[in-house]
Amino acid sequence: MTDQLAADTALLKLRDLDVTYRHAGRRGGAVHAVRGVDLTVHRGEIVGLVGESGSGKSSIGSAILGLVTVTGGGVEFDGADITRSSRSERRLLARRMQVVFQDPFGSMNPAHTVGDTLAEALRHNLGLPADQIRERVLRALDDVGLPPGAARRYPAAFSGGQRQRIAIARALVMEPDFIVCDEAVSALDLSVQAQVLNLLAQLKRTRGLSYLFISHDLSVVRYLSDTIVVLYAGRVVERGPAAQVADHPAHPYTRALLAAAPVPDPVAQRQRQTERRHALAAVPAAGRVSQGCAFAPRCPFAQETCWTTRPELTDHDGVTVACHRYDQITAEAA
Secondary structure, three states, X not given: OOHHHHHHHEEEEEEEEEEEEEOOOOOXXXXXXXXXXXXXXXXXXXXEEEOOOOOOHHHHHHHHHOOXXXXXXXXXXXXXXXXXXXXXXXXXXXXXXXXXXXXXXXHOOOOOOHHHHHHHHHHHHHOOOHHHXXXXXXXXXXXXXXXXXXXXOXXXXXXXXXXXXXXXXXXXXXXOXXXXXXXXXXXXXXXXHHHHHHHHHHHHHHHOOEEEXXXXXXXXXXXXXXXXXXXXXXXXXXXXXXXXXXXXOOOHHHHHHHHHOOOOXXXXXXXXXXXXXXXXXXXXXXXXXXXXXXXXXXXOOOOHHHHHOOOOOEEEOOEEEOOOOHHHHHHHHO
């Protein structure tokens, strides 16, 4: 993809994004959740953002949606800077940008029918007449595989997987271009996860949607995404085509995430557990604070330069990696 084509098709761009939470009672007074993140989502693309709890991935999603304050850098959507959009501007953005959270039931009013829940944003944000609202609600329900009668029922009448379909339908009624999926399948059984992932992939094709798909599970991200971005301690440590990052991880942390993903074969699962223990092996200086790579205290490959100098993201055959020892680790793996 040429630079000009990439610029033309970029829908969302994060530029050197920082998010810091202030805590008066915390020593130091602040938590730096996101540090200098660059990220691009092109039209029709699914970018998977993966990392363990506390890596900063949900903070990135919240910054895009305007739910937390951006303390550095910026957010562009379709060429416009939305970093510090006003409330009225965010209401307009909601027509093109939506979100699906992990817990759909927690964001639904149990006293409202599904139809009322889906229609609420259309009434308040778009002011559509009743017949158009009904048409959009029924179309959204049909697109997520639910019958028209679901609109007359209450959230408690549905299973967890069905409620997640309702949450997706609520995003679809606004007819957006872009959806943030924040751990959207992590609370579901494996079989239901697969159904919802297939649904999201289908909607990408039929509605031309783009997603930022946030998850802690590299195997789930691999299944759905075109591009994978790996986050550790608020920084990007690896980025590249999904198949290449997931099947041939370059950064030691990405390898550890892959080893943590469960597989149905018990022999292979035991092997992965062994690999994970090796990947996150305790190192002699585990109590030392790293001034360089944040992963150094957990990395079995760390050397002195890893502790003193922060690695920059560099390109290696189409994958961008922040690791001083990339060449040596790759040679050993080969």
